[in-house]
Amino acid sequence: MKYHHLVLLCFALISIFCTKSAYSKVTVLNQAGEPIKRTIHFTVKKSLQLKCESDEIGNITWEKGGKSVEKLDELKGRYELKDNKTILIFKNLKDSDVGNYTCAVNNNGNKIAHYTVSLHTATSSKWGVRVSKNSNVVEGEKLTIKCEIRGDLTLNWLYKNTTSGDNYTTIPDEKGRVKLKDYYDEERKVNVTGGLLIIEEVDMGDRGEYICIGKSADGQQYNMTSTVRIKDKYAALWPFLGICAEVFVLCAIIFIYEKKRNKTELEESDTDQSPEQKNTPDHGKETNLRHRQ
Structure with a gap:
C-alpha cells in the first residue's frame, strides 16, 4: 500500500507539472x-x-x-520600460516603428516563453505585400523583384506566362533558373524570407505575371502582381539601322538626280546656239573686203 500511494503521488506531481507547462503562456495586453x-x-x-x-x-x-x-538607435528617447520591464511604452510613434515586437521570459539566460505581436500604422493596414506593378528588363540582363511586406507573413511566389496562356506555376521552377533569396528590411529591422525574386539572365520566355503572396498566421492572405516585360537586346539597333538605310537611299536619290541634271545641262549647252552667233564671222570677212576695195 505504501508503494501504491507513492506511485499515485508521483502521478499527481507529474500531472500538476504537465498541466502547468501546458497552460504556461505569455500574453501581451494593449492599453485597455x-x-x-x-x-x-x-x-x-x-x-x-x-x-x-x-x-x-x-x-x-x-x-x-x-x-x-x-539597443535600437531609432527608438532612443521614444520608449520607456516600467514595472520590471513588463510594460513597454512608445512615445511619438513613427512609421519606422512598424514591425514585430516580442515579449520574452528569460530564466538563467534561456528564453523559456515568448509572444510576438505585429505593429502596423493605420495606413499600412491597407496592404500586406507590395511589389512594383511593372518591371522592364532587357534580354540577357538580371531581373530582380522585391516583395515588401507588412506584418509577420509567409511568402510564396506564382508565375504565369501571358504569351502561352499557361496556368500559374509555383516559383522556383524545376529548371532552377529562378531563385528566391532573403533580404533585411532596414525600416522594420527584420529579415524577409524569400522576399527577393532573381533571374540572372532573362529570356523572352520569362515575360509574364509574377505574383507575391503573403499569408499570416491567422489565415489572412495578401497578394500583388508585377507584370514583367522583356525587351529585345537588339531593339535599339533596328531603329538605328532603319535611319541609316533611309539616309543611304536619300543620298542615292540626290546623287542620281544631280548626275542626270548635270548631264542634261551639258547637252543643252552644246546644242543651244542661235543662227546669228553662227553667221557673225562671215559678216566680218565681207566688211573687211569692202574696206580693201
Missing part, C-alpha cells in the same frame, strides 16, 4: 488591458502601451525583429 491576438494598429505621433503577462517566472525582455529595443 485586452489581449492582443497578433496585430495592433497605431497612429503616427501618438503613444502606445504594451503589457507583458506570463505564467512563467523570469526576466522580461522586449525585442524587435530579434534585437533588444534597448
